[in-house]
Amino acid sequence: MTLSHFFILSCTGDTLLSRSLRGESNKGTPEKFYKVVRERGNELAPVFHQDGVLYFYIRRSGLFFVVTTVFEMPPSYVLEILQRITNALKDFCGSLNEESLRRNFALAYEIIDEMLDFGYQQCMDTSQLKQKVYNFAVASKKQLHVRDRLQGARSIPKTVPSAVSQRPLASPGAQKNEIFVDVLEKMSVVLGSESQYRNAVIEGQIHVKSFLYGSPQIKLALNEDLIINNRRGKPPGVPVLDFCSFHQSVDSSEFEQTRILTFYPTDGEFTAMSYKVLGNIFLPFKISPTIDIQPNKTNFTIIVTSALPGTNSAFFNITCPLPRSTSGVEILLQPNTIPQSAEYKAEENCLTWNVKRIQGSSEVVLRCSMKCTGSKKEFGPINLNFEAPLYSASNVKVRYLRIIQGQGFGTSYRWVRYVTSSNSYVYRF
The missing domain is CATH 2.60.40.1170 (Mu homology domain, subdomain B)
Known part of the structure; x- marks a missing residue:
């Protein structure tokens, strides 16, 4: 079971990057995909079958990241590969948008070739990719403008180190000892008459991006009253998750009793926890x-x-x-x-x-x-x-974020952000 083709399209259907992974004839595949996108719009599922080809895609920053195959493959497995590819491109290029990919197309191709070899998953970890990728990221105009404002200089070279997640566009000395935790939730809702929902799902992820020195131990605590897969006798306002999973690097042994996750953050961005809430949802x-x-x-x-x-x-x-x-x-x-x-x-x-x-x-x-x-x-x-x-539709909250770091690393900074957005929020007459 292998992947056949990987490509990235802009919101207008322009092909930003395209790689035939097995040397097969894929002529017109991006055009066929975009035609289906225009026909089905927001109702298009992340996995669909068209003319004997399976398409898997995710949408990030207005871009379509797509892989195709002629083999039956687990959707969750393929979508996780796409998620890791987008994370790696963001880590190395500094931002994930059309301008950044156009400026860094050589770097992007090198990353794809290292992550997918002849259609098979290979190196998926940012820290390992840093040892294999040799191209440098080119800063976008917006990034250069921000950097110039921070440094007050115009004579800075317009290249940045490839491992952007560890060496940001500002000078290395400006990097802070900090960690970012994002609680991101997407809602899929179908409404009927009188705004009564026919179907409602929340898909949540807790993203972690670390710039901490020395890769210290992190303890991330969620709501103490968080309930997993049990709605009987649920008090009002108490968050209930119908499903949850954790990144392979996360120690969840304490989660059942104390709702605490323990991990050592890796280079770049990763999803520490994914969860779903099905039905009985408060609509914003x-x-x-x-x-x-x-x-x-x-x-x-x-x-x-x-x-x-x-x-x-x-x-x-x-x-x-x-x-x-x-x-x-x-x-x-x-x-x-x-x-x-x-x-x-x-x-x-x-x-x-x-x-x-x-x-x-x-x-x-x-x-x-x-x-x-x-x-x-x-x-x-x-x-x-x-x-x-600043809003969590499921009411999942970070109770505390504790950094267990030795002496000599200075002050550490913690940033927690909540964002709820729509995946599909539809009213049908």
């Missing part, structure tokens, strides 16, 4: 659409209510297909104190609505008047994409 946004079809016009209203805590905020965008016969669209947004914009894209028969910032416990309204002869069945579905910083 309520979508309430109404359609009023009259003889001369149709009034379409969407009300989005933020159920986030009052101290939290988020941004979101909505896309909603309209009937093909739509014309003469007029849009009104309320309230006008919230930064937002909306437009009707006639070539796509689609309504888009962007809200840059909505505070918790508040609502925004889009009112749309149009001429159309379509029925209610031609409206939707409504797709909402959002990101809510």
